[in-house]
Amino acid sequence: MAVITFPLSRIEGHARVVIDLHDGRVVSAHFQATEMRGFQHLLRGVPAEQMPVIAPRICGVCSTAHHVAAVKALEDAYGVTPPPLALRIRELLMLGQLIQNQATSLFFFTMPDRLGSPGLLQCAAEDLGSSEERQAIALRALQVRKAGTDLITAAGGQFIHPVKAVVGGVSSGVEVGAAAPVREQLAAALPLACELFDEYWRLTERLRDRTGTWGDDTPTRYIAAVGERRPNFCGDVLRVTGTDGAVCATFPARELREHLAYEDTDYSYAGRTSYLGDIVRANSLARINMAREMCTERADRYLDRFRHAFGGPAHAILLFDLARGIELVYGIERALELLSMPLLGEDTAVAHTPKDGEGFGLVEAPRGPLVHRYRIEGGRIADVELIIPTVHNVGAIERALRVAAERYITADAVNLELERAVGRVVRAFDPCIACATH
């Protein structure tokens, strides 16, 4: 019996991979999340109306998704429907989150795997030669990323832990003076994002040629909350597809637990989810597999190219990364469309009366469907359940790790490529540990 432990980096939070071996055979491959703050406990007793400010603190990477999910959970409990302008501004918030997250994941987390470097932002004295190329990528990538964060600031007040979504709508519109510079930034970021994504696609193909694999490509179920016609990151309905890509279940957040089973594990602070006992995958590839079209020009061209190269549904895990690039381009294009519409001058919110009860708030976060469930008693949170996209993926991550381990471990030796493969597998799912353990 031998145990190999791999610390993980270029993901959000603290986690490691532990592979157990016996006589050169892989016994298990575990994904361990090693931190927890206990939000499902510490949110108890909090006045319900304060959740949109406290809940984003679950995660600084996904704070926008938690902010909007918290507001939607309260609106569900109170029976409130926000006006159209508020919905547009919330969509902008979610697009800003998508742009900043996909740019960070693509260029800062996974691009280094394709360049064979420890990171884009590290410039060690000993490798100054290649660091110029990396820095050129880094500076463009930061510009794309910043267009997303500035969009969140314009729509949400501040970009980490935004504040502008409120029960009934948003607290204010977006002033013309705030929208115009963001539109310019996004317009400048669009060609940069495409250029970087093209380069990323080329490097990914080269990586595949070197390793001979796209990774675990077992036909799998997918889950996402994007709309049926066009991507919608504030939708109200979840869909699950079978391994053939056909939709096999459609349900509102309220019925989520009838479809998805959650179990704790004794080796990680994050549990895992399954659908009818099967592994299910969330995140970019789930959405791209379910998308009929992106409804924006450049993103649709990338989607066609993706479908042409990999078919649909596509299952290989490195395709999660390419799917993220399509969404990055979509996010910028769609935000530009919305920013050309008026974002002022209409009602930003409707009046509401707080009441006790249960509410479910669903958004499609960059990592997949996120649900906040609150039970409210006496105006305070009596019980909280946080259903986290990364947790949907834990089973899929562990299976993909096992596939990689079996490829690189034989009775005689462990191929050192395994360490890199483990990093690529985990990063393809872009897990967020702060969220997963909360």
Added chain:
Amino acid sequence: MKQFAVLQLSGCAGCEVSLLNAEEWIQRYRLAYMPLVVTTYDVPEVDVLLVSGSVRNEEDIYNLRRAVDRARKTVAVGTCAMSGGVAHLGDREEIRGLFFSHPERPHVPDLLPRTRPVDEVVSVDLYLPGCPPTPELFMAALDPDPGFKPAASVCVECGREKLRDMRPKKLLGFTQGEVQPGICLINQGFLCVGTSTRGGCRALCTRPGHPCVGCRGPSNAFIEKDSRVWMTSIERVITSMTDIPVAVVEAELRSPQLSLFLFQFSDYDGRRRAPRPREKLL
């Protein structure tokens, strides 16, 4: 070129994400360790160590002590590192027991009985307050500029007009829909603590209409005093501008959203801590 490292303890990575937006350091500093964006296994000798997150489990203590030994200067970054932050809500008496309801997990680091700020474990040279600190503050921490002065308070940076004759009798909640533009949020009945909260955030919350929750902590006038003095000053501001009963204001200040920041220096976990000296705060 100066080297710096970023050590993330139990936190949300929001501080790291904010640092990525302060991109000016990229050409001027060598990032030696930051697992979020660089694959490195250990903290090397560095000039500056930025620590974010609170000390929540055994591994946090170990990592923190090891890293501080290799740093010439240690900076506590963000509310969690400074005071425990949001995780402190788990230290309320009625909540602590819930943490024992989990089955045993023998393979992951044990949680500590309560959340600890960084300076309860190691000594800290500089504090960078905020949830998260703004990119400008990161630059000020990396590149000390003797001329750097954050604005006195959020109120000064906000620019909403205070009206003498608009005196609400009732305290509004935090998420009550439409907010009138240009008029002070206190005049509109919101419990905004921007009048005595440390500035430097450009009033990002209050300008679009959300009351300040005090994430940057007290302004210099209160920083070296007991949090009680700070609280009393907030109560005085609200009661002088409105007809809301002081007891209502006091109760609301103690509710979690505010107290998690308002008590960040002498904590609501029941422990009194010495105030931080103002020259160590940005």
